[in-house]
Amino acid sequence: MHAMNIVPAQNLACPIDKLELLKEQRHYQCANGHSFDIAKQGYVNLLPVQHKKSKNPGDSKAMVQARTRFLDTGFYKPIADLLSDIIFQQLDNDKDNCIFDAGCGEGYYLQHVINAAQAINSESHLSFIGMDISKPAVLAASKRSQQASWIVGTNSQPPFLDESIDLIFCVFGFHSFDGFKKILKPKSRLILVEPGEKHLQELREIIYAAPPGEKTESKSNDHNDYTLIDTKTLEFKIQLTNNSQILDLLNMTPHLYRANSEGKTSIESMDSLSLTTDIMFKVFEYNPVNNRS
Ligand SMILES: C[S@@+](CC[C@H](N)C(=O)[O-])C[C@H]1O[C@@H](n2cnc3c(N)ncnc32)[C@H](O)[C@@H]1O
Structure with a gap:
């Protein structure tokens, strides 16, 4: 049996002029x-100041740390397991592939996918890229695995060569159909992992006076070049058993900023919470019909 060969990504592009980036010593x-x-941790910052909308874009260090603590409990492992299964079902594992986690956060899901790749019997080469706009997130991710190329950058202008990516996945993230078009190969895959309507409904009931439904609509209508070829849903219960877990979950989601003060106060005194996890996996095939520019 041959495990897959994991190699560094060779398709990084200059974010200023799109030319190929070549690796020198440092x-x-x-x-x-x-x-x-x-x-020194191994990541590279490819987010030029002109692509930034704020000084420190993306998740803060405190959010990143809360997410790491929460994900390391294993509560969301079923999501990472199903994501890995779908990825290696969708790819032709006898070919070389480049897999890109867009908005990778602190790297939990990509690390899981890399671990799953080691169990696949193939002699082909795989490269993994994890990119996030948040520097603290990428710094944390680079500590999770040395086998991925970790990049600070933006999904709207991903710094990779044209037609160089075989599969993009984006978990609870800010995907960009337009940005991804430039880098996906024809007939490649895009996997969006998004919250379903019931996701964390019990938490939302506590922190909002009138709980908003989870937003499941895609953030752009520009689907022309993408064909939805499969949808899977995953629903399971998790039982949080102490207040730190509850606060970590709240801190790693956008819910914290939208919560009312009464809701925040009740959460601060809770020691256990049973939650519904409701996740949708949408698999798209990329078939360029429009001009890329
Ligand atoms: C809800 S978190 C999800 C992180 C990770 N995928 C996970 O599920 O653990 C959303 C992430 O998107 C990042 N982000 C926001 N805007 C982005 C952009 N334009 N390009 C890349 N990442 C972005 C944030 O910094 C944050 O890490």
Whole structure:
């Protein structure tokens, strides 16, 4: 039996002029001389200041730490397991593939997918890219695995060569159909993992006076080049057994900012909570029918 060969990504592109980035000792450089340092933890920042909408975009360090503590409890492992299954069902595992986690956060899901890849019997080469707009998130992710290329960057202008990605997945993230078009190969896959209507409904009932439904609509209507080929749902219960777990969950979701003060106070005194987890996996095939530009 041969385990898959995991190799570094070879398709990084300069975020300024889109030229191929070549790796030197401690930095990447394009033919026009734009240079990007490799941090000592191994990640590279490919988010130029002109692509930033704020000084410190994306999740804060406190949110990242709450997410790491929560995900490391294993509550969301069934999501990571099903995601890995779907990914390796969708790919032709006898070919070389580049898998990209768009909005990877602190790297929990990509680390899980990399572990699952080790069990696949194939002699082909796999490369993994995890990218997030939040520097604290990518810093945390780079500690989870040395086998991925970790990038600070934005989904709206992903810094990779045209037609160089075989599969993108985006978990609870800010996907960009337009941004992804530039880098996906024809007939490649995009997997969106999104909350279903019942996701964490018990938490929402506590923290909102009138709980809003989970937003399950995609954030862009630009689906022209993407065909939905499969949908799966996953529903299971989790039982949080102490207040830190409850606060970590609240801190890692956008719910915290929308909660009313009464809701926040009741959560602060809770020691246990039973929750419904309701997740949708949408698999798209990318078939370019429109001009890429
Ligand atoms: C809800 S978190 C999900 C993180 C991770 N996928 C997970 O499920 O653990 C959303 C992530 O998207 C990142 N993000 C927000 N806007 C982004 C963008 N334009 N490009 C890439 N990542 C972005 C945030 O920094 C945050 O880490």
